[in-house]
Every structure is written in structure tokens, then in C-alpha cells.
Amino acid sequence: MKHWDQFLLPYKQAVEELKIKLKGMRGQFELNSTHSPIEFVTGRVKPIASILDKANQKGIPLDKLETEMQDIAGLRMMCQFVDDIKKVVELLRKRNDFEVVEERDYISHKKASGYRSYHVVIRYPVQTIDGEKKILVEIQIRTLAMNFWATVEHSLNYKYKGQFPEDIKHRLHRAAEAAFRLDEEMSLIRGEIQEAQVFFTRKKELKQGD
Ligand code: 0O2
Numbered sequence: 001m002k003h004w005d006q007f008l009l010p011y012k013q014a015v016e017e018l019k020i021k022l023k024g025m026r027g028q029f030e031l032n033s034t035h036s037p038i039e040f041v042t043g044r045v046k047p048i049a050s051i052l053d054k055a056n057q058k059g060i061p062l063d064k065l066e067t068e069m070q071d072i073a074g075l076r077m078m079c080q081f082v083d084d085i086k087k088v089v090e091l092l093r094k095r096n097d098f099e100v101v102e103e104r105d106y107i108s109h110k111k112a113s114g115y116r117s118y119h120v121v122i123r124y125p126v127q128t129i130d131g132e133k134k135i136l137v138e139i140q141i142r143t144l145a146m147n148f149w150a151t152v153e154h155s156l157n158y159k160y161k162g163q164f165p166e167d168i169k170h171r172l173h174r175a176a177e178a179a180f181r182l183d184e185e186m187s188l189i190r191g192e193i194q195e196a197q198v199f200f201t202r203k204k205e206l207k208q209g210d
Contacts, residue, residue, distance in 0.1 A: 004048055007065075010126040010133050011073040015043040018075050018124065018137065025091060033201055035194045037084035037091075039144060043075040070102070070121045071138035078147050081190050082107070082183050085118050085141050092139065098122040101136070107146075114176025115150060117142040145179040145186075 022041045029036035046054075051065065051072060060068045079085050085107065093100055102121040110116045118141045126133050142150065153172055156164065164172065186193070 008045055008048075008072075010128060010135050011045045011137075013126050013128075014073045014124050014135055014137055015045055015075065017126075018073075018139075019043045021097070022075060022077060022139075030201070033198060033205075035197065037079055037081075037087040039078045039080050041075065041077050043073075046072050046074065066135070070136045073124075073135060073137040075137065075139045076147070077139060077141045079141065079143050080193070081187055082143055083187065083190070085143070088141050089118060089120060092120055092122070098124040098137075110176075113153065114173050115153070116146045116176070116180070117150065143183050143186075145182045149176055149179040 019041060022038070026036050026038040026041065029038070046069075051069065054060070054069065055062060055065065058068075065072065077088055079088060089103070099122060100120055101123050102119075104119040104121075106115055106117050106119065120139045120141065122137050122139060123134050124137045126135060149172075152175070156168060156172070160168070
């Protein structure tokens with residue numbers, strides 16, 4: 001157990017640091033009263049049981065976890081609109097506190113399950129008492145609709161261990177299509193929504209200044 005604590009410590013530190021940094025980006029947009037492409041950010045370290053399950057499924061030896069399991073540390077950035085995702089990815093590519101090592105576009109190429117999301121894998125330097133340690137972190141960028149679908153599907157996956165009954169599989173596919181259409185509809189009225197949000201933020205600021 002002590003071994004796992006030691007192994008996971010830099011991952012925990014990376015998740016905490018990156019949560020602050022990525023939330024900070026949102027704060028900067030808010031301060032400028034411009035539409036923030038980032039709605040909210042979450043982060044987690046993969047539980048040990050899930051690490052072991054995934055290593056087992058993918059045939060990853062435990063002494064190769066550091067290089068072969070890219071999502072032990074994971075961050076999620078949720079956006080209101082599909083177009084915001086590109087902006088967030090651009091912002092990540094421009095940063096110089098980490099290096100982007102891989103990108104997986106499951107939006108242009110959705111998974112067979114119906115899963116849509118944009119994954120960016122970064123190499124992030126963590127400062128430890130033994131010096132710098134670079135670790136892999138996976139950042140998943142998705143819209144609120146994509147996140148809703150993925151969260152529900154993930155819970156069902158857990159319940160059915162990937163073996164969905166046919167009717168559930170069918171409903172999940174229809175729900176994925178509905179989430180896709182919701183994203184499209186929202187993109188079409190994006191201008192209207194953003195104008196309303198800027199107006200609402202200004203009104204709130206004026207009220208606070210009273
Ligand atoms: P958890 O519980 O989220 O940590 P693979 O696992 O083979 O699909 P790989 O190489 O690990 O792929 O990388 P990928 O696909 O970029 O990232 C895997 C992660 O993406 C998953 O982590 C999920 O978080 C998410 N994901 C991928 N496919 C699906 C899907 O069909 N449905 C849902 N809900 N999420 C998905 P874990 O380890 O599966 O789980």
C-alpha cells in the first residue's frame with residue numbers, strides 16, 4: 001500500500017495543480033467579461049482498482065504503468081459549445097508549463113459506443129523533494145451534452161460490465177444522437193445565448209458595485 005501511495009503521489013499533485021491552473025483560465029475570461037470557452041473543470045486520480053483492471057484488460061505490465069497508462073491523472077474541461085473545444089485545445093497547445101504529446105479526436109471520429117470527446121495527453125513536470133518528475137496526464141475536453149451522455153454511459157457500463165442488453169444499447173445510441181443534435185441546436189443559437197450571458201454578467205457586476 002505504501003508503494004501505491006508513493007507511486008500515486010506525483011499524480012495527485014499534478015491533478016491538484018492542473019485544476020487550479022485550468023480553472024484560472026476560466027477566471028481570466030470572466031474578468032474580461034468575454035464568453036469563457038471553459039464552463040467548468042474537474043480532475044481525479046484513477047482509483048487503484050481501476051488501474052489494475054485497465055492494466056489487466058490491456059496487458060500493461062505494472063512496471064510500465066508510467067509510460068503506458070496515460071490517464072492515471074485525468075482532467076476534464078467542459079464547454080458550452082462544440083466550437084469552444086477547438087479554442088480550449090489551442091489554449092492548451094500554447095502553454096509552456098507542459099508539453100502536448102498526443103491528441104485523440106473522438107469528435108470528428110466518434111467511438112462505436114457513441115462516445116464523443118477530445119483527448120489531449122500532456123507530459124507535466126511535477127516538482128518533488130527528489131527533483132522533477134514528468135508524468136503523463138490526460139485532459140478530456142467535451143461539451144456539457146457530451147459529458148452528460150458519457151457520465152450516464154459510464155455508470156451503465158459499470159453496472160453491465162460492458163455487456164449491455166440490446167434495448168439499453170439501442171437507447172444509448174439514440175441518446176448519443178440526441179446529445180449530438182442538442183450540440184448542433186445550441187451552436188445555431190450561440191450568438192443569442194452569449195449576448196444574454198454577457199448582459200447577465202454585466203448586470204450582476206453592476207449590482208455587486210452598489
Ligand atoms: P475512467 O473510469 O473514465 O477512468 P480505451 O480505454 O481503450 O478506450 P485509451 O487508450 O485508454 O482507450 O484512451 P482513450 O480512449 O483516449 O481514453 C480512455 C478514457 O476515455 C476512458 O477512461 C473514459 O474516461 C473515456 N472513454 C473512452 N471511451 C469511452 C466510452 O465509450 N464511454 C465513456 N463513457 N467513456 C469513454 P477509462 O479508463 O475507461 O475509465
